[in-house]
Amino acid sequence: MRITKxxxxxxxxxxxxxxxxxAQLLIKSGYIHxxxxxxxxxxxxxxxxINKISNIIREEMDNAGGQEILMTVLQxxxxxxxxxxxxxxxxxxxxxxxxxxxxxxxxxxxxxEPLVNLMKNHINSYKDLPIYPYQIQTKFRNELRAKSGIxxxxxxxMKDMYSFSKNKExxxxxxxxxxxxxxxxxxxxxxxxxxxxxxxxGGSFSKYSYEFQTVSDAGExxxxxxxxEKKLAINEDDFNEETLKDFGLNLNKxxxxxxxxxxxxxxxxxxxxxxxxxxxxxxxxxxxxxxxxMGCYGIGISRLxxxxxxxxxxxxxxxxxxxxxxxxxHLISLSKTENYANKIYDELVxxxxxxxxxxxxxxxxxxxxxxxxxxxIPKQIIIGEKRIKNNEVEIKDRKTQEIKIISVDSLYDLx
Amino acid sequence: MRITKxxxxxxxxxxxxxxxxxAQLLIKSGYIHxxxxxxxxxxxxxxxxINKISNIIREEMDNAGGQEILMTVLQxxxxxxxxxxxxxxxxxxxxxxxxxxxxxxxxxxxxxEPLVNLMKNHINSYKDLPIYPYQIQTKFRNELRAKSGIxxxxxxxMKDMYSFSKNKExxxxxxxxxxxxxxxxxxxxxxxxxxxxxxxxGGSFSKYSYEFQTVSDAGExxxxxxxxEKKLAINEDDFNEETLKDFGLNLNKxxxxxxxxxxxxxxxxxxxxxxxxxxxxxxxxxxxxxxxxMGCYGIGISRLxxxxxxxxxxxxxxxxxxxxxxxxxHLISLSKTENYANKIYDELVxxxxxxxxxxxxxxxxxxxxxxxxxxxIPKQIIIGEKRIKNNEVEIKDRKTQEIKIISVDSLYDLx
Numbered sequence: 001m002r003i004t005k006x007x008x009x010x011x012x013x014x015x016x017x018x019x020x021x022x023a024q025l026l027i028k029s030g031y032i033h034x035x036x037x038x039x040x041x042x043x044x045x046x047x048x049x050i051n052k053i054s055n056i057i058r059e060e061m062d063n064a065g066g067q068e069i070l071m072t073v074l075q076x077x078x079x080x081x082x083x084x085x086x087x088x089x090x091x092x093x094x095x096x097x098x099x100x101x102x103x104x105x106x107x108x109x110x111x112x113e114p115l116v117n118l119m120k121n122h123i124n125s126y127k128d129l130p131i132y133p134y135q136i137q138t139k140f141r142n143e144l145r146a147k148s149g150i151x152x153x154x155x156x157x158m159k160d161m162y163s164f165s166k167n168k169e170x171x172x173x174x175x176x177x178x179x180x181x182x183x184x185x186x187x188x189x190x191x192x193x194x195x196x197x198x199x200x201x202g203g204s205f206s207k208y209s210y211e212f213q214t215v216s217d218a219g220e221x222x223x224x225x226x227x228x229e230k231k232l233a234i235n236e237d238d239f240n241e242e243t244l245k246d247f248g249l250n251l252n253k254x255x256x257x258x259x260x261x262x263x264x265x266x267x268x269x270x271x272x273x274x275x276x277x278x279x280x281x282x283x284x285x286x287x288x289x290x291x292x293x294m295g296c297y298g299i300g301i302s303r304l305x306x307x308x309x310x311x312x313x314x315x316x317x318x319x320x321x322x323x324x325x326x327x328x329x330h331l332i333s334l335s336k337t338e339n340y341a342n343k344i345y346d347e348l349v350x351x352x353x354x355x356x357x358x359x360x361x362x363x364x365x366x367x368x369x370x371x372x373x374x375x376x377i378p379k380q381i382i383i384g385e386k387r388i389k390n391n392e393v394e395i396k397d398r399k400t401q402e403i404k405i406i407s408v409d410s411l412y413d414l415x
Numbered sequence: 416m417r418i419t420k421x422x423x424x425x426x427x428x429x430x431x432x433x434x435x436x437x438a439q440l441l442i443k444s445g446y447i448h449x450x451x452x453x454x455x456x457x458x459x460x461x462x463x464x465i466n467k468i469s470n471i472i473r474e475e476m477d478n479a480g481g482q483e484i485l486m487t488v489l490q491x492x493x494x495x496x497x498x499x500x501x502x503x504x505x506x507x508x509x510x511x512x513x514x515x516x517x518x519x520x521x522x523x524x525x526x527x528e529p530l531v532n533l534m535k536n537h538i539n540s541y542k543d544l545p546i547y548p549y550q551i552q553t554k555f556r557n558e559l560r561a562k563s564g565i566x567x568x569x570x571x572x573m574k575d576m577y578s579f580s581k582n583k584e585x586x587x588x589x590x591x592x593x594x595x596x597x598x599x600x601x602x603x604x605x606x607x608x609x610x611x612x613x614x615x616x617g618g619s620f621s622k623y624s625y626e627f628q629t630v631s632d633a634g635e636x637x638x639x640x641x642x643x644e645k646k647l648a649i650n651e652d653d654f655n656e657e658t659l660k661d662f663g664l665n666l667n668k669x670x671x672x673x674x675x676x677x678x679x680x681x682x683x684x685x686x687x688x689x690x691x692x693x694x695x696x697x698x699x700x701x702x703x704x705x706x707x708x709m710g711c712y713g714i715g716i717s718r719l720x721x722x723x724x725x726x727x728x729x730x731x732x733x734x735x736x737x738x739x740x741x742x743x744x745h746l747i748s749l750s751k752t753e754n755y756a757n758k759i760y761d762e763l764v765x766x767x768x769x770x771x772x773x774x775x776x777x778x779x780x781x782x783x784x785x786x787x788x789x790x791x792i793p794k795q796i797i798i799g800e801k802r803i804k805n806n807e808v809e810i811k812d813r814k815t816q817e818i819k820i821i822s823v824d825s826l827y828d829l830x
Contacts, residue, residue: 007482007546009537033533035487036520041533042485044548050485067422070457070465072450073488073522073553074570097512097522099569100559105451107488107512107522118448118456122424127777131422133459138488138553144515154514155489362542 001044001327003358003371008043010371021218022306023149025313029374031326038146038154040302045375048326050157053301053308054136056188056323057159064181066134066161071114073138075106079113083277093141095154107140112270112296115162116278123292125283126166130174134161136301148220151262151306161297166284171269171293178267178297182212183231185299186264189308190321195264196233198223199247206269207246211235213261218310221263224256233261262307270294318376319399327356329415330377330398332368334384341383344393344408351412373398381411416459416742418773418786423458425786436633437721438564440728444789446741453561453569455717460790463741465572468716468723469551471603471738472574479596481549481576486529488553490521494528498692508556510569522555527685527711530577531693538707541581541699545589549576551716563635566677566721576712581699586684586708593682593712597627598646600714601679604723605736610679611648613638614662621684622661626650628676633725636678639671648676677722685709733791734814742771744830745792745813747783749799756798759808759823766827788813796826 008030015034018024023040026032031046042050058068074097080086086106088094095107108114115133123129139158146154161178165171179197186195191214198211213223213233222236226249234243234251236258244251275281275292284290305324312319320326329348333341338359345357356377358368372380382394382403393411396403406414423445430449433439438455441447446461457465473483489512495501501521503509510522523529530548538544554573561569576593580586594612601610606629613626628638628648637651641664649658649666651673659666690696690707699705720739727734735741744763748756753774760772771792773783787795797809797818808826811818821829 004542005480005482007534007537007543007548009539009543011536030537033536035529036489036491039487039489041487041529044482044484047483047485065420067420067459068462069459070462072454072456072570073555074451074454076451095512095520097510100557105510114450114456119422121426121448122422122445124424127419128422128424133422140488142515155487 001356003356004360006044006356008045010374018149019147020149020151020306021313022151022309025309025318026150029318029376032150036154038143038152040150040153045326046305049305049320049324050301052324052326053189053304054157054159057185057299057301058136060181060185061132061134061159061161064132064177066132069133069135071108071111071135071137073107073140075108075114077104077106079117079278080106083113083274085113093143095140095142108137109139109141110296110298111135111137111160112162112274112294113278116274116280116294119164119292120278120280123164123280123282126285129282129292130163130165130170132161132163132174134159134297148218149306150302151218151310152220153302156303157301159299159301163295163297165293165295166282166290167293168271171295175267175269175295178295179210182265182267182297182299186212186214188323189304190323191264191304191307191311194311196223196225196231196261198233198235198261199226199238199243200235200266201238202268206271208238208243209266209268211263212265214264214307214311215259215261216307216310217260218307219260219262221261222258223261224251224253224258226251226256262303262310264304264307265297265299267297268295270296313376316370317374320376320378322378325377326375327377328353328379329355330372330375330380331355331357332372332380332382333357333359334365334368334382336385337383337388340388344381344383344411347412348415353415379415416771418771419775421459421771423460425789433564434562435564435566435721436728437566437724440724440733441565444733444791447565451569453558453567455565455568460741461720464720464735464739465716467739467741468604468719469572469574472600472714472716473551475596475600476547476549476574476576479547479592481547484548484550486523486526486550486552488522488555490523490529492519492521494532494693495521498528498689500528508558510555510557523552524554524556525711525713526550526552526575527577527689527709528693531689531695531709534579534707535693535695538579538695538697541697544697544707545578545580545585547576547578547589549574549712563633564721565717566633566715566725567635568717571718572716574714574716578710578712580708580710581697581705582708583686586710590682590684590710593710594625597680597682597712597714601627601629603738604719605738606679606719606722606726609726611638611640611646611676613648613650613676614641614653614658615650615681616653617683621686623653623658624681624683626678627680629679629722629726630674630676631722631725632675633722634675634677636676637673638676639666639668639673641666641671677718677725679719679722680712680714682712683710685711728791731785732789735791735793737793740792741790742769742792743794744768744770745787745790745795746770746772747787747795747797748772748774749780749783749797751800752798752803755803759796759798759826762827763830768830794830
């Protein structure tokens with residue numbers, strides 16, 4: 001894509017109404033736009049990152065046996081009353097609205113209830129289980145405060161998978177597998193080194209669950225590292241004698257390293273909590289009715305994008321990991337090198353690279369370099385007047401700022 | 416995908432609470448689930464169709480110079496008050512909600528206001544124009560009644576593009592181009608023969624606009640065909656002396672054919688309506704400030720899916736056009752042909768076909784045939800015990816029900 005065609009512009013200054021680094025940088029560099037506190041529009045560059053993250057997750061979900069669906073924002077009060085989660089005293093971050101006839105509706109913050117209700121039409125026999133529907137969909141949470149940019153949105157994009165199993169044993173196999181699937185996702189997103197599978201409380205049904213926590217000063221949680229090599233941690237909130245005993249751990253808080261961290265995912269065993277509330281049963285091999293055993297597996301996609309920004313930036317701007325960068329290459333044409341740069345652009349596109357091409361004619365070299373570092377695509381190729389006389393170009397690594405001079409002939413091999 | 420893994424099930428009977436053919440058939444065949452009147456979840460098969468339609472539209476938008484973004488559902492009252500579209504008397508189908516601090520928010524039914532507001536950060540000079548942002552996003556309209564299935568949802572998926580041009584002349588060039596782009600989309604979706612570019616009233620700014628109307632008994636509109644060959648029509652509501660005069664048409668209502676039709680898209684010249692309300696200006700070549708000239712271009716994606724169903728079904732079920740079918744091929748294995756069918760399934764997938772494979776062991780031939788016709792994938796391949804002795808399979812055309820017996824060797828060439 002040519003920058004002269006891209007409508008988003010970088011800014012000189014960070015927005016003053018943002019306190020989080022992720023929102024400041026993403027707005028400054030033209031990736032997102034703030035509509036309201038905790039409510040952000042994704043501009044062309046931002047949507048490309050969101051799609052890259054989504055596709056990595058989608059592929060892992062499909063490989064794990066997931067089936068993608070798309071549920072609705074609007075929620076039926078009757079269904080949520082069955083699980084006693086309609087009341088604002090039970091769930092304190094509902095957004096609610098009304099039909100013309102005054103019927104109250106909710107805006108989905110999660111989808112256990114409607115999915116269980118839906119599954120009553122599709123689960124009859126043990127032969128129908130296990131199944132793993134998932135979606136990548138917009139969720140709504142009426143947060144009292146929204147100060148963490150896209151990491152804690154009032155409207156945000158989430159991947160939520162739900163498992164429907166015959167019993168606890170079948171569930172546990174998948175639950176354990178998902179721990180690995182999740183770590184594989186964080187590895188692919190360049191967050192693996194800093195992300196810990198973290199023992200946490202279990203919520204409404206099971207005693208414990210696992211969170212995935214990425215170490216960052218921007219995090220709102222605190223974790224204690226149990227095993228650096230195995231990437232195992234425990235949430236500060238659950239560091240108590242009972243938990244340690246239940247997991248057979250003999251640990252001393254004083255000797256462990258604690259870190260601030262961002263919760264980038266969580267997996268819950270739901271057990272019979274929702275299948276009982278909404279009466280979701282199947283007929284087992286003996287012809288008897290049993291409740292379905294459930295789990296849920298969430299990842300905040302916009303939050304992940306925020307976490308990646310928090311961990312990958314410097315004073316010049318963003319530094320995307322290759323896997324989620326909006327483009328593979330940032331191609332910069334300096335003065336009077338337009339024709340030469342055009343040829344290289346066409347050749348790169350022909351070879352399947354996605355390229356952001358700074359083809360601006362009326363912009364100084366300094367502005368182009370600053371914008372490239374701000375936008376943060378990992379590889380920059382600079383076409384300068386002097387170099388092209390020797391058929392050479394510069395390749396600059398965004399992160400290290402290291403520049404290599406190479407011949408155009410070897411450019412395509414090197415990439 | 417193997418049917419034994421697909422969680423959605425077909426039903427014997429149509430749902431009794433649906434009056435529209437599209438919702439009845441799509442629920443019966445396991446493509447969608449009704450959450451509330453006018454609010455539908457897309458199950459795996461349904462989402463595949465939605466994605467096919469979206470990708471055809473996305474490609475056309477990108478080719479036309481569009482830049483994809485993703486705006487938000489939650490809407491800021493302050494922005495909409497500037498255009499006087501916040502008040503429920505001005506827009507009667509708003510859904511509204513509230514933050515914890517009681518601030519009123521809207522749920523987006525369209526996005527002119529927030530996009531114009533956003534563009535104030537990105538449009539400065541004539542060099543920034545024209546630009547064409549678009550999105551594929553969920554919209555909300557608080558319809559009093561929702562009786563047309565997915566054709567008139569309270570929550571629905573829409574592609575909305577907006578054009579920002581320097582002046583009316585530049586706008587008109589793009590507006591005319593979009594008429595062709597839209598017809599190209601409807602042609603690709605298999606609706607071209609029955610879709611008419613239709614003269615209609617212009618809404619809030621310009622006197623006239625164009626709708627794209629697909630002839631169907633399920634439609635809520637009535638059009639008069641002006642030119643069958645050029646696929647030009649006029650909406651009944653605008654068939655009056657003034658309109659005819661403005662378009663230089665000399666027509667007599669009595670001699671024209673009228674048809675019921677579904678509005679599948681519309682394109683509006685918005686002029687300065689929103690740029691003036693929200694003060695979106697650019698500096699022209701002479702250094703003077705001018706308002707930006709706008710247009711908008713909508714297509715209801717879920718409505719299109721509904722329209723395709725209304726036009727492509729028979730008493731056995733759905734009949735998808737190839738381009739939007741959830742799978743290329745419905746492969747049916749009959750009794751004791753499992754191994755043989757498995758090989759063909761693997762080979763088809765290897766060759767890049769998407770295949771729904773009915774690998775059920777405990778299901779009668781009759782049920783398999785009925786399900787295949789109900790689900791409506793255009794090509795069925797039937798692997799029967801007798802035929803495979805001669806290395807033959809049957810290919811059945813869903814629409815014509817015509818069956819050809821061919822050798823397995825020629826199968827892949829034929830497809």
